[in-house]
Amino acid sequence: LKRLTKKALNTVLQDSFKQDVEKAQHLQEVVPQPMDGHPPVHPPISMDAHDEMLPDDAEEVDKEHDVDNDGMGFDETPIEEALLNDICSMQVLYQQVKFFHWIATGENYIASHRFFDEVAEAILNQIDLLAERLVFLGINPIAEMEEIADRSYVEFTQMDNAFKFDGAISIIDEALEKVIDNLKNNVMKAGDSKNIGTEKMLQDFVYDLEVLQHHIRSFK
Numbered sequence: 695l696k697r698l699t700k701k702a703l704n705t706v707l708q709d710s711f712k713q714d715v716e717k718a719q720h721l722q723e724v725v726p727q728p729m730d731g732h733p734p735v736h737p738p739i740s741m742d743a744h745d746e747m748l749p750d751d752a753e754e755v756d757k758e759h760d761v762d763n764d765g766m767g768f769d770e771t772p773i774e775e776a777l778l779n780d781i782c783s784m785q786v787l788y789q790q791v792k793f794f795h796w797i798a799t800g801e802n803y804i805a806s807h808r809f810f811d812e813v814a815e816a817i818l819n820q821i822d823l824l825a826e827r828l829v830f831l832g833i834n835p836i837a838e839m840e841e842i843a844d845r846s847y848v849e850f851t852q853m854d855n856a857f858k859f860d861g862a863i864s865i866i867d868e869a870l871e872k873v874i875d876n877l878k879n880n881v882m883k884a885g886d887s888k889n890i891g892t893e894k895m896l897q898d899f900v901y902d903l904e905v906l907q908h909h910i911r912s913f914k
C-alpha cells in the first residue's frame with residue numbers, strides 16, 4: 695500500500711511539474727525574456743504612436759491657454775481680483791469717453807458729442823451690472839478714486855491742445871481693446887470655476903463692447 699501510494703503521489707507530482715513547465719514555456723512565448731538577467735524591457739513607444747496619443751492641436755491649445763493678453767505668460771490673478779481691476783479700468787474708460795463728450799468740438803460736433811455719450815452710457819451700464827454682481831459674489835466693488843487709479847490697466851489720456859476727433863477715437867479704441875481682452879480672460883476663469891452667472895454676464899459684456907468697438911472703428 696505504501697508503494698502504491700508513493701507511486702500515485704509521484705505521478706501526481708510529475709504531472710503538476712509538467713503543467714508548470716508548459717505554463718512557463720507559454721509565458722516565454724508571450725513575453726520575451728531577456729537573456730542577460732535584466733528586467734524585461736517594454737518595446738519603446740514609436741513617435742508615431744506618441745503622436746496618436748496627443749491631438750494635433752494640443753500643443754497649440756496649451757500655448758493659447760498659457761499666454762495672457764500681454765503675451766507675458768499665464769495670468770494667474772484670481773477672478774475676484776481680476777474683476778475688481780476690470781471695474782476700475784471701466785470706470786477710467788467711462789471718464790475718458792465722457793471727457794471727450796465734454797470737450798468735443800468741430801464741424802461734426804453734434805454727432806461726436808452724442809456718440810461719445812452713447813458709448814459712455816453703455817460702459818456705465820456695464821459698470822453698474824458688474825458692481826452689483828461683485829456684491830452678489832460677496833466682494834465690495836471699488837469706487838474710491840485713488841484705488842481706481844491704482845488698479846486700472848487703462849490709463850487716462852489728456853488732450854491738452856485742441857480736440858482731435860481721430861485721436862480721441864484711437865484712445866477709446868485702444869482702451870476698449872484692453873478691457874475686452876481682460877474680460878475674455880475672465881470669461882474663461884469664471885467658466886473654469888463654474889461661476890456660470892458671471893461667465894454669462896461677461897460674455898454679454900464682450901459682445902456689446904465689440905459692437906461698440908465696431909461703431910468706433912467705423913466712425914474713423
Ligand SMILES: [Fe+2]
Pocket residue numbers: 795811
Ligand atoms: Fe452731456
